[in-house]
Amino acid sequence: MTTPPLLEVEALEKRFGGGTTLFGAAKPVVRAVDDLSFTLHRGETLGIVGETGSGKSTLARLVLQLIRPSAGRIRFEGQDVTSHSAAQVRALRRRMQMVFQDPYGSLDPRMTAGSIIAEPLAVHGTPAGEIAERVAEVMRQVGLSPAMADRYPHEFSGGQRQRIGIARAVALAPALLVLDEPVSALDVSVQAQILNLLRDLQSRLGLAYLFIAHDLAVVRHVSDRVAVMYLGRIVETAPRDALYGAPRHPYTVSLLSAVPLADPARERRRKRILLHGEIGSATALPSGCRFHPRCFRARLVAAAMADTVPAAGAMLPRACVERPPELAPADTAGHLIACHYPEEANA
Known part of the structure; x- marks a missing residue:
């Protein structure tokens, strides 16, 4: 029988701000954590x-319940x-x-x-x-x-x-x-x-x-x-060796490309992937995939596609700009990725 998880996080959200000022203007809403789910044994x-x-x-x-969630559930030792x-x-x-x-x-x-x-x-x-x-x-x-x-x-x-x-x-x-x-x-x-x-x-x-x-x-x-987080969401999660050996999400690929290698020869041959711009604002989240304004893979994929739209100073796949990707299984057991084009893992 499988041992139940010690910690279960399900569709967790935390929003700060909102409401209106004294003059009736809307206050920005910060979506600090948005639809997070994972388990820990x-x-x-x-x-x-x-x-x-x-x-x-x-x-x-x-x-730790130092702040209360806006939505979602946290179960610890079976208790909500x-x-x-x-x-x-x-x-x-x-x-x-x-x-x-x-x-x-x-x-x-x-x-x-x-x-x-x-x-x-x-x-x-x-x-x-x-x-x-x-x-x-x-x-x-x-x-x-x-x-x-x-x-x-x-x-x-x-x-x-x-x-x-x-x-x-x-x-x-x-x-x-x-x-x-x-x-x-x-x-x-x-x-x-x-x-x-x-x-x-x-x-x-x-x-x-x-x-x-x-x-x-x-x-x-x-x-x-x-688990790799970007703008409040998990974009990739996997067993350690699977994630470090074969990262699938372009954000994970770029992060790992910045990690220095102990072997000088391999370090000299290593390809560094530089992202466009800075991490976005949690008060003005991008539409579709939150990573699309910085995504090198989206630009590569768009070059071979007809269904593209202008965004982030380039032509990008329509799906990346308009539809948020779901965290779904990749080709390795326990490896989940939120990307519309995971098949382009080596791009």
Whole structure:
């Protein structure tokens, strides 16, 4: 029998703004997350990648119920958490925790490391006599000496501060960690140490990770599956090796073309794909496929087609400009792509 997912996200949407000003003018609506669906199993890591403005951090806050969705469902351990009351959401926090990007800004500088780690234990009713023992245990788990518990955040290095944040997150023995750019503020050598720590904790504690990042090399190192976001939607998702070995969506292809290769000879031969313009605005979304104003494949396909329309300074296929593509299976098991012309994978 197939094990049910730990986390199920179905048709999730989050809109900000709307309504009217005091003078009756319409306020713009930001569609930060739009019709997102995915699953995450126990002990699995799903990497979420995309440019700034793609909706990754909004998705993280939605999963943790730090903000409420405009539509859609989030099921965690079989429960629809989008219908939970505030008290139920608070209880839910024992089972899902977050690790933030900034290892200094996310820690209270007035509290010691031990107090920071102990705070969620106290909030969720851990007996006072057990808190000190649990703090010492999780500090050892993340590679910190319990003797450091009386130090303040400014007395630690960046990597050590991130270990404190991770210790705080695992103190309540959660099932899910949402990691929002957890190593982007760290030096490269320290990044490797933290990523190895996360993999070790996942192996020992059975944690599931929703790992959000813009660095595709980092995501490749830690993920079992990867979902690529663009302007609030998932445009491609696949098992890690399938996505990195044979990306199908033109946006994914362009992102991977920017990742440096360790082999100098291959790096010199590598073809870099430069996109047209910047990521669009979530307040003025393009019609049809949201990626069409920047899509190199649409331009190549249009050159051999009769049914084209002018858009983004070029002639593009009518389908790309007028009809949003559905996230549909590609030719690999578990590989989904939202593109009208997936057969042009090598274009």
